[in-house]
Amino acid sequence: xxxxxxxxxxxPTHLREVDFADAIRRILATVPWLQEVRxxxxxxxxxxxxxxxxxxxVPQRGPEVELWIDVQRDPRPSQFxxxxxxxxxxxxxxxxxxxxxxxxxxxxPRMREVCEGxxxxxxxxxxxxxxxxxxxxxxxxxxxAPVYKRPRSPLNFGTPECGRVxxxxxxPENAGIKWTQRQMHMETFAGxxxxxxxxxxxxxxxxAYVSVREHGGFVLxxxxxxxxxxxxxxxxxxxxxxxxxTLLRGSxxxxxxxxxxxxxxxxxxxxxFSAADFQAPHxxxxxxxxxxxxxxxxxxEKLVEAKPVDSGDNIVVLIPNxxxxxxxxxxxxSGELRLACTNPAQTYVDLWHAGGRGQEAxxxxxxxxxxxxxKEKGL
Numbered sequence: 077x078x079x080x081x082x083x084x085x086x087x088p089t090h091l092r093e094v095d096f097a098d099a100i101r102r103i104l105a106t107v108p109w110l111q112e113v114r115x116x117x118x119x120x121x122x123x124x125x126x127x128x129x130x131x132x133x134v135p136q137r138g139p140e141v142e143l144w145i146d147v148q149r150d151p152r153p154s155q156f157x158x159x160x161x162x163x164x165x166x167x168x169x170x171x172x173x174x175x176x177x178x179x180x181x182x183x184x185p186r187m188r189e190v191c192e193g194x195x196x197x198x199x200x201x202x203x204x205x206x207x208x209x210x211x212x213x214x215x216x217x218x219x220x221a222p223v224y225k226r227p228r229s230p231l232n233f234g235t236p237e238c239g240r241v242x243x244x245x246x247x248p249e250n251a252g253i254k255w256t257q258r259q260m261h262m263e264t265f266a267g268x269x270x271x272x273x274x275x276x277x278x279x280x281x282x283x284a285y286v287s288v289r290e291h292g293g294f295v296l297x298x299x300x301x302x303x304x305x306x307x308x309x310x311x312x313x314x315x316x317x318x319x320x321x322t323l324l325r326g327s328x329x330x331x332x333x334x335x336x337x338x339x340x341x342x343x344x345x346x347x348x349f350s351a352a353d354f355q356a357p358h359x360x361x362x363x364x365x366x367x368x369x370x371x372x373x374x375x376x377e378k379l380v381e382a383k384p385v386d387s388g389d390n391i392v393v394l395i396p397n398x399x400x401x402x403x404x405x406x407x408x409x410s411g412e413l414r415l416a417c418t419n420p421a422q423t424y425v426d427l428w429h430a431g432g433r434g435q436e437a438x439x440x441x442x443x444x445x446x447x448x449x450x451k452e453k454g455l
Contacts, residue, residue, distance in 0.1 A: 097117065140172045204218050
């Protein structure tokens with residue numbers, strides 16, 4: 077669906093409400109059967125109930141719809157106006173449906189998520205929009221190149237340093253903890269500089285993945301969406317992969333791997349499908365998947381009696397590009413003597429990229445391990 081040419085904007089501070097009013101008119105003009113479409117600017121700007129109101133009627137005795145549009149020229153997810161507006165109905169035959177709409181020159185995918193998560197519709201000046209009122213109308217278009225994009229910190233979720241901070245936040249045992257940046261610095265496996273922690277947390281706060289408490293510190297706010305953002309940036313192929321074959325099976329293999337964990341100082345762990353076998357068994361997979369730090373490969377080969385092979389392997393060893401994969405390892409029940417598993421959040425992102433039925437197994441880890449623990453802590 078086309079909405080006309082978009083406005084070329086280099087400086088959003090020069091935009092006026094009328095530019096956004098024109099944009100919503102173009103969107104609604106794509107639906108010829110809407111009746112009595114009217115748009116007005118807020119006549120009392122100091123009482124910011126809305127910046128723009130657009131009304132229209134749906135044919136065949138349908139409701140009158142009011143779109144209350146909030147215009148932001150440089151929006152950040154952390155500054156989203158968290159107002160929940162319920163539908164309001166007038167008595168009588170004619171219903172009036174009110175819906176909140178967020179409008180900006182540019183809306184990032186994260187900003188759109190925040191809008192939709194709080195029941196708001198949205199549109200930008202490039203011609204991307206989502207206007208949906210259940211049972212009345214649904215308009216959606218994405219993929220139009222932005223006409224304005226706010227400069228952002230070039231933070232890459234796929235870097236090892238960023239991953240170490242995210243692991244601390246997403247580890248289920250840390251759910252609900254209030255952090256300071258210094259505490260976060262101390263918890264990051266293998267160390268992340270305090271300056272880098274500050275940079276990552278500032279970005280996560282700006283994107284509304286964490287929220288700042290009134291008396292200091294910050295807490296995780298949107299764990300599932302943060303997990304998805306990390307997953308999408310995660311570089312699974314950065315880990316080197318080797319195939320091995322061993323004649324050890326069952327309890328003999330498990331005992332050898334437990335020895336590997338203790339003798340390596342826990343720089344080895346069940347990974348991907350094998351970690352999921354303990355955390356959320358769902359997909360049967362014949363191979364054993366492991367993380368083993370490079371320097372402990374000779375010990376692994378000795379204890380497990382494993383030989384590298386080009387084909388016919390029954391053990392997949394991932395040599396991590398960052399030792400952070402071992403952070404918050406899942407050692408199982410108290411008294412259980414086995415090799416630890418990667419943390420469920422780490423297991424999830426590895427499975428998602430592992431191929432085969434990995435994404436199916438990842439969803440099981442999310443539903444059975446991560447979500448319940450986050451929910452228990454009110455996240």
